[in-house]
Amino acid sequence: MAVVAGVDFGTLSVRVSLVDSDRGLLASAVAEYPLHRKREDPEFATQSHADHMKALASAAREAVKKAGVAGDQVCSIALDTTGSSVIPIGKNLQPLDDYYLWCDHRAKAEAAEITEAARREKLEAIEWCGGVYSSEWGFSKLLHWLRHNPGKRGEFVSAFEHCDMVAATLCGITDAKKVKRSVCAMGHKWMWNASLGGLPPEDFLVTVDPLLTGVREKLHGEYATSDHLAGHLSAEWAEQLGLKAGIPIPVGAFDAHWDAIGAGCRSEDIVNVVGTSTCIIGITPSVKLVPGVCGVVQGSVHPKRTGIEAGLSAVGDIFQAIATRAGTDVKTLSEGLKNYRAGQTGLLRLTWDNGDRTVLVNPNLRGVTFGWNLQTTAQDELFAAIEGTALHTRVILDRMEQNGVTVRRVINAGGIPQKSDVLNQVYASVLGRPVLVPAGSVVSLGSAIFAFLAAGVFPAIEQAQDKICPKYRTFEPDPSSKRTYDKLYALFSKVYFAFGQPETREFGRVLPELIRLAESEQAKSAN
Numbered sequence: 001m002a003v004v005a006g007v008d009f010g011t012l013s014v015r016v017s018l019v020d021s022d023r024g025l026l027a028s029a030v031a032e033y034p035l036h037r038k039r040e041d042p043e044f045a046t047q048s049h050a051d052h053m054k055a056l057a058s059a060a061r062e063a064v065k066k067a068g069v070a071g072d073q074v075c076s077i078a079l080d081t082t083g084s085s086v087i088p089i090g091k092n093l094q095p096l097d098d099y100y101l102w103c104d105h106r107a108k109a110e111a112a113e114i115t116e117a118a119r120r121e122k123l124e125a126i127e128w129c130g131g132v133y134s135s136e137w138g139f140s141k142l143l144h145w146l147r148h149n150p151g152k153r154g155e156f157v158s159a160f161e162h163c164d165m166v167a168a169t170l171c172g173i174t175d176a177k178k179v180k181r182s183v184c185a186m187g188h189k190w191m192w193n194a195s196l197g198g199l200p201p202e203d204f205l206v207t208v209d210p211l212l213t214g215v216r217e218k219l220h221g222e223y224a225t226s227d228h229l230a231g232h233l234s235a236e237w238a239e240q241l242g243l244k245a246g247i248p249i250p251v252g253a254f255d256a257h258w259d260a261i262g263a264g265c266r267s268e269d270i271v272n273v274v275g276t277s278t279c280i281i282g283i284t285p286s287v288k289l290v291p292g293v294c295g296v297v298q299g300s301v302h303p304k305r306t307g308i309e310a311g312l313s314a315v316g317d318i319f320q321a322i323a324t325r326a327g328t329d330v331k332t333l334s335e336g337l338k339n340y341r342a343g344q345t346g347l348l349r350l351t352w353d354n355g356d357r358t359v360l361v362n363p364n365l366r367g368v369t370f371g372w373n374l375q376t377t378a379q380d381e382l383f384a385a386i387e388g389t390a391l392h393t394r395v396i397l398d399r400m401e402q403n404g405v406t407v408r409r410v411i412n413a414g415g416i417p418q419k420s421d422v423l424n425q426v427y428a429s430v431l432g433r434p435v436l437v438p439a440g441s442v443v444s445l446g447s448a449i450f451a452f453l454a455a456g457v458f459p460a461i462e463q464a465q466d467k468i469c470p471k472y473r474t475f476e477p478d479p480s481s482k483r484t485y486d487k488l489y490a491l492f493s494k495v496y497f498a499f500g501q502p503e504t505r506e507f508g509r510v511l512p513e514l515i516r517l518a519e520s521e522q523a524k525s526a527n
Helices: 051-066 106-122 124-129 138-148 150-155 162-171 183-189 202-208 235-241 255-262 314-324 330-334 378-402 416-419 421-431 445-455 461-468 479-501 512-525
Strands: 003-009 013-020 025-031 036-038 041-047 074-081 087-088 158-161 229-234 248-250 269-274 278-284 296-298 306-314 348-350 368-369 411-412 435-438 474-475
Touching: 003 051, 003 150, 003 162, 003 255, 003 445, 013 051, 025 051, 025 421, 025 435, 041 051, 041 235, 051 162, 051 235, 074 255, 074 368, 087 138, 087 162, 106 124, 106 202, 124 296, 124 368, 138 150, 138 158, 138 202, 158 162, 158 183, 162 183, 162 229, 162 248, 183 296, 183 306, 183 421, 248 416, 248 445, 255 269, 255 278, 255 306, 255 411, 255 445, 255 461, 269 378, 269 416, 278 378, 306 378, 306 421, 314 330, 314 378, 314 416, 330 378, 348 378, 348 479, 378 479, 416 435, 421 435, 421 474, 421 479, 445 461
Parallel strands: 003 074, 074 248, 269 411, 411 435
Antiparallel strands: 003 013, 013 025, 036 041, 087 158, 229 248, 269 278, 278 306, 296 306, 348 368, 435 474
16 A cells, blocks of 8 residues: 555646555645736736645645545655746746746747748757647747846746646755756657757757747756656655655656546547646557647657647636626536537537637637527537537547547546536537546546656556546447537538638638737727
8 A cells, every 4th residue: 555646736726636556546635826817918827836836735735634644654746737837937946937827828929930930940840749839838938038028038047847847846956957857848848859859959949039049058957757756855845745755756747648647548549638728638659740739749648658739729718708708607507508409509619719729720819609690598609619629629630540640549538528428428429439538537646646656656657547547437429419510520620721721811811810900909008
């Protein structure tokens, strides 16, 4: 018997779970932290490192208390976080600013410049992230920060992904050069690639902007997969968390990647981690580069295999926005959705409310709903939005399979599938294949599995999964619904590419132009 702590930092809260190698989950505790947004700038989304660490300490102490175990019985702790959530730091690993959260899209212009330069210079690394660099990723955000904080540039020492910053803090590391960097985080979001010599070359970065001079060296360090240790828990943080000093902490990763492990993901499986957004995570036995799919990284999900990542920029956030506009909540608005039939609303919903992460990788998009009439309700729109996220997911899986990625099983993980059988059934019928849903929550189970590996309790991920992961509920496609969704998919695909690609002259500039006009008028109002 061994007890470990698995930590999952989400968009609005951190969850700490204590898991026993024999008895499974003992207890979980959650602590919230604020998300900073600006109504006048919908692209803005930041969080405080101090808020994160305070919440972690609170949740850890509560989890230990609820589990009824002594803190010194916990033999390791592992953590995952959102990403790409980037923080610039100065001396002694002190934050120079808040995190640019994963859903902060202020760096749209920077991302476009990086993409243009990569294509012009024929940078091979760009092909490993689908051919387009995103405003959600590291170099875009760092360049945006450097441009908009000239007074702090002199203090800038380095920048870190959230998972690496938290692990270093817990280990008491204050030298940026000694911080282990996650292959998962840096591979998927910073174009780090061992086979290509690591990060993009200095001369390429300087071509993008001279402000990036020396940044490659500042990001230098040991890059490691999560079967390596970031370090050991410091005495200071052991006291704050109520745990024992010196326990091992493995190199962290992104929440969706470890949620996929916690959901039982094996080779050639695809996991839809459906929450505020959706991350689509797969494990492939060999490298398959897929145009528009935002990350193929060896060792990212499973240290011994190739990880692939795609996703939707907003899902739960869209459902919540629809409910908020209707003056209610998602749970209330969802009542009765089980009686809806495929396509009955007459609506076709493009779920671009926060841009497109895959396969267009275009932040200059907004949600579109076709088919409104005078009797259409908010509940109709919610059902259409569920259908829209499923249809968008089908676009992504089709793109993967067209480029040689085998999809053996589809697993719906994350918080929303645990609460919405309607969503799971729609996904099964849209995708035309069974959808497996873990019978219990898997949030932070992936972290626990890597904590067990760090403590030497299990020899491999698969053995830990067999012992820890829950069984599945299976949702089979409904034949009648599938026929309807096949027709809707043909329509969805047409408008998805017609409105989503800026080079499409007829419709591709409509949404970007609307955004430009709105930003221009808002700027006038501000002045």
